Amino acid sequence: MNHSGAESDQRAAVHVTKDKNGIDQVLLRNPRGASALVSLHGGQVLSWKTDHDEELLFTSSKAIFKPPSAVRGGISICFPQFGTRGLLEKHGFARNKIWAIDENPPPLHPNDSNGKAFVDLLLKPSDEDLKNWPHSFEFRLRVSLAEDGYLTMISRIRNINCKPFSFSFAYRSYFSIADISEVRIEGLETLDYLDNLCEKERFTEQGDALTFESEVDRVYLSSSGAIAVFDHEKKRTFTIRKEGLPDVGVWNPWEKKSKSITDFGDEEYKKMLCIDGAAVEKKITIKPGEEWRGRLEICVVPST
Structure with a gap:
């Protein structure tokens, strides 16, 4: 099945298939052969590959691909709660739900669809969700793969509450990284951070x-x-x-914590690093009828 998400460029392809549990997943492919795989389980990106078929995301060999478990790896959506900072299950319920393909999404900026393979997904709360978190919303997610291999995720959350x-x-x-001991991150220098290993105490990053x-x-x-993450x-x-x-x-859970996580291999911490684009410290508040938008764009380039 070819999906409307590729109409702007016939060479960008979008195919819907099913995983081994019968859950729909959407394969996006750009003209150069790079790809991204998006599951309707959680609206989660499970794979992002270069045009040389090299996997850029980590998924645990012990990941569980069956709702209501979230899949350990890829790019998942934490909503409406991050971590355990609230009364809901860890990281909220959006990543455990089955999303729908949104065939008629409200338009985005033209630049967000030109020459890209993309899919639009939609999540609305179930009765059970409304019991646990009594707020009506429409969550639209666009995942797109550009001609240059950039992966972009745009979330639009509308308050349809009173x-x-x-x-x-x-x-x-x-x-996915080669070795956690050989990786460095730039762009965080001088920022304050909350350390979850020290009861969310606030520190300032001293290193460059x-x-x-x-x-x-x-x-x-x-x-x-x-x-920037240098591997x-x-x-x-x-x-x-x-x-x-x-x-x-x-x-990164390192050695000791890894052994206590059931859906994570004991040695897998060496090959992965989680970096989250997030809104955690100050919650986002939206009024009735308003929409919030959050965008993440990731690219990978050879290091010089």
């Missing part, structure tokens, strides 16, 4: 780059520029840009 509501949000992004030699679980605050061994750099998402989550 009263305002507040939420936290993150794109939980698991990057972040490197890893033990467990890290932090939320960096008010980051405006791009974040020395694979000689590539991920660049992460975001709009509407002031914060950046950084997570």
